[in-house]
Amino acid sequence: MLNHTALLNLLQLASSTLPVGSYSYSEGLEALVDSEIINNQDQFYLWLENELTYGAIRIETAVMLRSYDCLSKSDLTGLNSWNGWLSAARETKELRQQSWQMGQSLLELLISLQPSLQFLKDVIEDECNYAIAFGIAASYWQINVEATTIGYLYSWLNNTINSGVKLIPLGQTTGQKLLFKLRPLIVKITEEIFALSDEELASCSWGLALASMEHETQYSRLFRS
Incomplete structure (x- = not known):
């Protein structure tokens, strides 16, 4: 169970309003929509389902758990x-820059909220990844590790659905239905990620790298990845 403070910390950490720039990235989805590989609700759902089940987000989440464990120790x-x-392990330069930009933004936000974490600026040798x-x-705030994992996956899914709603386009209600429908899968994937050595x-990202490379030179685009 989460106490009130831990719950509020998790809600803030997983919020779409967190100032890390997540709204500016589609993670290749914009290129997939532009090439008409994804152009309706059913195709979008299948892509989200496959990404959660097999894609790079699983690896990101697994590494996030390892960073949680490292800080706790x-x-x-x-x-x-x-x-x-x-x-x-990032598939393209574009995706790596996204991870670095969001990670550095979150790290700076954490230090501004918790000045005792200032030492991390000197400890982390390279650009900090978002995961x-x-x-x-999550480790510093002592948020339950299972809840942290669900929060991380939910945050990714929520941001990706918001991108799809704008790009395909879909209605906001459709987006919420997709989010609701995929909630059981988040719980299932959480259990699987915990078991990964x-x-x-x-991962198998279903053309994510190719979509990201296409997006880098796409003529007209709304998102940074």
Whole structure:
């Protein structure tokens, strides 16, 4: 169970209004819509389902959990190692820059909220990935690890659905129906991610890398990725 403070911390951390710029990214979805690979509610649902089940978000979430664990154990070497690992695992330059920009923004926000975390600026050797910063925040605020995982996946799903609502386009009610329909899958995927060993960190992103590369040179676009 979450106490009131932990619940409020998680709600703030997973909020779409968190000033990290998540609203400006579609993670390749804009290119998929532009090429008409995704142009209706059913196709969008299938893409979301596949990404949650097999895609890169699983790996991000698994690394987020490892950063949570590293901070709780004061394992700063491990924290840096996983941050570097995730940077190397990003499929394209565009997606890596997204992760770095959001991560650095979240890290700076955390330090402004919790000045005692100032030491992280000197500890983290490279650009901080978003999943790493999220795990640091949840660990520092002692949010239940299972709730943290659900919150991270929910935040990703909510942001991606908001992008789809604008791009396809879909109505806001349709977006909420998709979010509601996928909630059981978030719980299922959370359990699977907990069971992943380091050797099992792999994903199949259903054309995410190709979509991201196409998006980089797309003639007209609304989003940064």
